[in-house]
Amino acid sequence: MSDQKAVGRPRSAEVDEKLKRAALKLVRERGYRDVSISALIAEAGVSRQSLYNRWHSKADLVLEALTDDTEGLVQLPDPARAGSAQAALRDFLHGIFRHLALDGTTLRSLIAAAQEDPAFREALRTRFVEPREEIVTALLARAQSAGELPAGRDIRMLSAFIHGAFWYRLLNGLPLDEDTARDIAAAIFAP
Amino acid sequence: MSDQKAVGRPRSAEVDEKLKRAALKLVRERGYRDVSISALIAEAGVSRQSLYNRWHSKADLVLEALTDDTEGLVQLPDPARAGSAQAALRDFLHGIFRHLALDGTTLRSLIAAAQEDPAFREALRTRFVEPREEIVTALLARAQSAGELPAGRDIRMLSAFIHGAFWYRLLNGLPLDEDTARDIAAAIFAP
DNA sequence: ACATTTAGCAGACCGCAGTCTAAAAACTAG
DNA sequence: CTAGTTTTTAGACTGCGGTCTGCTAAATGT
Structure with a gap:
């Protein structure tokens, strides 16, 4: 090393x-x-x-410049502080969305670049996608242990739903705002 | 006209x-x-x-060539035939996934191209994305009326979850197979 | 028949990406 | 100090995309 x-x-x-x-x-x-x-x-x-x-x-350079700039910004939210796991998820998403007001279009371009370049796709996954996946998965798992989420729910699939909805809206040019964060969290925790 | x-x-x-x-x-x-x-x-x-x-x-040309080739392939499945709305969703997704074995990588490239070209993004939405969205939304609405889906669920958000999970897996290079179709349908209809 | 209009073809043109060459610069090993 | 190694710079080179020009071909209207 x-x-x-x-x-x-x-x-x-x-x-x-x-x-x-x-x-x-x-x-x-x-x-x-x-x-x-x-x-x-x-x-x-x-x-x-x-x-x-x-x-x-160019994609590699921009990815590094961007991740350097947003270091320490992605962290596991505390459900106790937010009031509930659902509120913690909402706040976490809202925080990400707020930050994307500045670099959202750049992120779209990076995702696009990743589609034509397997090596860069891997880099984007490890440096950007996976850290966010892990945080959401951890949050959902804690919520399930605490009984805020029914035991039968498939945590990994719910995580894919959350990130998928996020990507889907981002890549289709739909707004990512506070309401979106609230609606996603509500749908995930719907009884 | x-x-x-x-x-x-x-x-x-x-x-x-x-x-x-x-x-x-x-x-x-x-x-x-x-x-x-x-x-x-x-x-x-x-x-x-x-x-x-x-x-x-090139993106415009390939999109037209592709949609010409797959015309009439996307249609509303019949829940009665499949046994349940969940089975109908599973079969519908599986059908799409099977077809993407041939053109999935091309679709990824088109999604990528759409990120740098607003006019093409619009074309891709109207010709490709929206027809599939409508089918899924109609299926979920029918399922909700029939009581197969709790009344409180947000149909449009569930539709976003389904397509989002699909895009997320496609764009991250994860497999889209029969198991994925089954798992998505199961998670959507989970009690 | 003839003017008008649009489609077709060949090919020139400019700017950029990505690779490569050559030479100077900054370091280490001995 | 010298030889070897890697970085830096300047710039050449090839191939491509997208635009443009000049010309010919095929239709319409009077």
Whole structure:
């Protein structure tokens, strides 16, 4: 797990930073599709090869820039604090939706990019999708133990329903707002 | 609704056919991403402009070729025949999944293309997504009237759950098989 | 017959992605 | 200090998409 290479010129951390900053800035102001690699390296002031030394594609760079920026934002909500598991789920979803007001369109583009690139699909899954899946699954499991959810319910399928509804609305251009968060939570916990 | 233009050289129906056939053939054997516009028109034996006279993009052409090919395949299942609304839903999903064994990867690419192109997103919704939504919604509504589904359940949200789970699995590269169809139907009708 | 209009074809053109080459720069090992 | 290794930069190169131009072909209307 230690550094592989103690030989050769070391990577410049500054170049990393410049590229990630340029990526976030340009993607947010022009949109993912309209940011070319050429524009990225021009904005960052680095060479083309320096980008490809670090990432395989624009999608890879933007994913890292985005996850760096939202670190520590996704965490398991406390049902006791929220009042109930249903309220905790609602608040958790609402928090995610609020954050997507800024980067939702970029996330859509990343999901799109993942469809044509298996390696990036894997990266998106491990860095973005799975952490959120685990939180929801844990929340539902706790709710089921506490009796807030009937014992017969299929936790993993309910988790797929929640994330699926989220993706479905995101990718179809439907709004993700507080009402949506409330309705999803209500439907999951419906008797 | 009648023909707009009674003047000028008429469009060749043969060119339409050649392009759609070429699109289906190449996309199925090489995959959407690896089919270039240049390869399409070469395979069809038509000019570049003839393609752009008819469709705005590769995605538009492939969508039409695909929906032409699967016409009449999506229809409202009969719960009486299947035994129950749950069985009807399971069979309906299974039928869709079976068909996607051939064109599932192409559908993923079309969904991806829709994320970067609002006009195509609309086309995909009206030609592909909404017909399936309506069938599922009608099925759930009938089931609710018949008492197979509790009266309090939110039909539209359940429909979003079903399609969302489908999209979520499709776009994350998870298998869509008979078991998945059964599990989704079971979770929707869980007491 | 003839003007008008649209479709068809071949091919030029520009911008970009992704790969590659060559040379300078920054490090380690010995 | 020297040899070896990797990063960085500048820029060339190929292939493609999408647009545009010039020309020919096939229809309509008077």
